[in-house]
Amino acid sequence: MATVFLRELFLCVALFYALRYVVRRLLPRPALPPGPRGFPVVGALPLLGSAPHVALARMAKRYGPIMHLKMGQFSVVVASTPSAARVFLKTLDACFSNRPVDAAPIRLAYEGQDLVFAEYGPKWKLLRKLCNLEMLGNKALDAWSGVRRDEVGHMLRSMKASGRKRERVMLGEMLIYTMANMIGRVILSRRVFETKDTVAKEFKDMVVELMTLAGLVNIGDFIPAVAWLDLQGLERRMKKLHNKFDSVLSRMVAEHEATKSQREGRPDLLDTVLANRDGPDEVKLTNDNIKALLLNLFTAGTDTSTGTIEWAMAEMLLNPSILERAQAEMDRVIGRDRRLEESDIPNLPYLQAICKESFRKHPSTPLNLPRISTQACEVNGYYIPKNTKLLVNIWAIGRDPDVWDNPLEFNPDRFMTAEGSKMDPRGNDFELIPFGAGRRICAGVRMGVVLVQYMLGSLIHAFDWNLPAGANLDMSETFGIALQKTVPVAAMVSPRLAASIYD
Numbered sequence: 050m051a052t053v054f055l056r057e058l059f060l061c062v063a064l065f066y067a068l069r070y071v072v073r074r075l076l077p078r079p080a081l082p083p084g085p086r087g088f089p090v091v092g093a094l095p096l097l098g099s100a101p102h103v104a105l106a107r108m109a110k111r112y113g114p115i116m117h118l119k120m121g122q123f124s125v126v127v128a129s130t131p132s133a134a135r136v137f138l139k140t141l142d143a144c145f146s147n148r149p150v151d152a153a154p155i156r157l158a159y160e161g162q163d164l165v166f167a168e169y170g171p172k173w174k175l176l177r178k179l180c181n182l183e184m185l186g187n188k189a190l191d192a193w194s195g196v197r198r199d200e201v202g203h204m205l206r207s208m209k210a211s212g213r214k215r216e217r218v219m220l221g222e223m224l225i226y227t228m229a230n231m232i233g234r235v236i237l238s239r240r241v242f243e244t245k246d247t248v249a250k251e252f253k254d255m256v257v258e259l260m261t262l263a264g265l266v267n268i269g270d271f272i273p274a275v276a277w278l279d280l281q282g283l284e285r286r287m288k289k290l291h292n293k294f295d296s297v298l299s300r301m302v303a304e305h306e307a308t309k310s311q312r313e314g315r316p317d318l319l320d321t322v323l324a325n326r327d328g329p330d331e332v333k334l335t336n337d338n339i340k341a342l343l344l345n346l347f348t349a350g351t352d353t354s355t356g357t358i359e360w361a362m363a364e365m366l367l368n369p370s371i372l373e374r375a376q377a378e379m380d381r382v383i384g385r386d387r388r389l390e391e392s393d394i395p396n397l398p399y400l401q402a403i404c405k406e407s408f409r410k411h412p413s414t415p416l417n418l419p420r421i422s423t424q425a426c427e428v429n430g431y432y433i434p435k436n437t438k439l440l441v442n443i444w445a446i447g448r449d450p451d452v453w454d455n456p457l458e459f460n461p462d463r464f465m466t467a468e469g470s471k472m473d474p475r476g477n478d479f480e481l482i483p484f485g486a487g488r489r490i491c492a493g494v495r496m497g498v499v500l501v502q503y504m505l506g507s508l509i510h511a512f513d514w515n516l517p518a519g520a521n522l523d524m525s526e527t528f529g530i531a532l533q534k535t536v537p538v539a540a541m542v543s544p545r546l547a548a549s550i551y552d
């Protein structure tokens with residue numbers, strides 16, 4: 050009896066799968082989105098060149114806002130307009146809530162054990178929750194506003210000294226050094242650089258190298274059969290860089306554990322995270338999770354925020370009337386007898402407009418961070434297979450003439466109108482999404498906005514800015530996960546506030 054039942058069950062199941070196979074084969078499936086044909090084996094990879102964001106924007110003009118590219122063995126879909134970005138990051142957010150774990154997260158971020166690349170699930174939720182609680186959520190952010198004020202104070206003092214000595218200020222280095230110290234104080238209860246020396250410069254170079262390497266198109270990610278050859282030498286460079294970061298991070302964790310008793314009753318972020326390694330909770334963090342999270346917090350926020358400020362300052366050095374107008378607004382609202390405070394920002398609409406204009410024209414992550422589909426889906430009548438990588442061309446959206454008048458012009462006035470001033474860069478207005486959108490939106494979005502406004506505002510308020518005599522400003526970009534200014538801003542500054550303000 051049981052054997053007959055089992056045989057019939059088996060036949061039913063087999064019949065079901067056979068029918069499903071036939072129906073899927075016979076029924077016409079919606080087409081893939083349009084896109085370039087590419088070449089045998091490598092597909093569209095050679096079409097990307099050294100500036101994939103620019104190449105993809107050009108292709109989108111021909112193939113449309115949702116494009117499909119075969120790259121090696123993988124399907125990649127690219128969204129290049131606000132409405133296409135909305136479909137993927139809002140309507141289909143659940144389907145695209147994971148990121149591909151390619152060579153970069155494997156080699157650089159402890160096999161994707163970090164917050165940025167963690168699989169969407171309980172561990173990702175725990176990591177995000179801990180960061181919000183201790184550092185990135187509204188309440189936590191308010192709690193460490195004094196640290197931001199202090200570290201910006203150090204920065205202004207050191208820049209005033211450079212101005213007095215007629216030395217050039219290397220803006221990017223100065224900003225990364227300042228941010229690393231802020232982050233160190235929140236995570237580890239201590240500054241990480243006491244003086245702005247060669248160690249700080251080395252750290253900046255490591256961060257920039259990480260963001261550049263992680264963004265490069267690695268042939269092995271698309272053609273796994275040749276991955277072991279490491280044709281571009283990228284994996285070798287990643288391993289070397291990882292070893293450098295790992296020794297710094299391992300030392301940080303060990304030193305922190307050794308000094309735990311000194312922070313009795315006032316734990317910092319790392320103490321709280323370590324408690325989740327040792328504590329009773331069901332989801333536990335490993336040592337690699339913890340080091341990978343520290344890596345995220347020290348790197349994901351620094352290069353992105355400082356890059357936005359550096360581009361804004363470069364644009365103002367090219368258009369001094371914008372700088373003068375921002376300073377006039379600050380003189381009216383703040384005066385010159387005290388520093389700019391974060392509480393002044395709501396009263397400085399032109400400063401806010403400059404920040405949004407920098408987010409628009411120079412988004413730090415030009416192609417967003419990649420996502421991957423966990424199942425097949427349909428978008429605007431097109432078929433998107435499972436395991437398709439998603440890129441959102443944030444750079445192209447910011448420069449689309451159908452969305453923005455004269456998009457190549459740096460013009461903060463576009464955000465001074467009633468409509469423009471309401472536009473919010475925090476993931477709801479898809480014309481301006483420097484932080485991405487949806488459930489994987491940047492975990493540091495609030496901190497990023499505050500830092501860009503506060504640090505850029507302080508630089509504008511506290512100094513007059515000029516290029517060194519005879520110097521030209523090179524505005525070219527170097528592609529990476531974060532878009533770098535190829536030639537860093539080096540400028541001369543002279544203080545414009547009462548002398549005692551810098552002490």
Ligand code: HEM
Pocket residue numbers: 164165166177345346347349350351353354355357412413414417418419483484485486487488489490491492493494496497498501
């Ligand atoms: C101007 C500053 C910043 C910009 C433009 C920026 C941009 C981005 C973007 C575009 C993403 C991907 C979002 C998506 O997939 O839709 C992202 C993710 C992320 N960012 Fe930021 N970011 C900035 C600052 C920060 C800061 C200050 C931190 C923390 C200290 C941070 C930490 C992260 C993390 C952890 C993720 C991964 C989130 C996840 O996968 O759940 N970022 N960021």
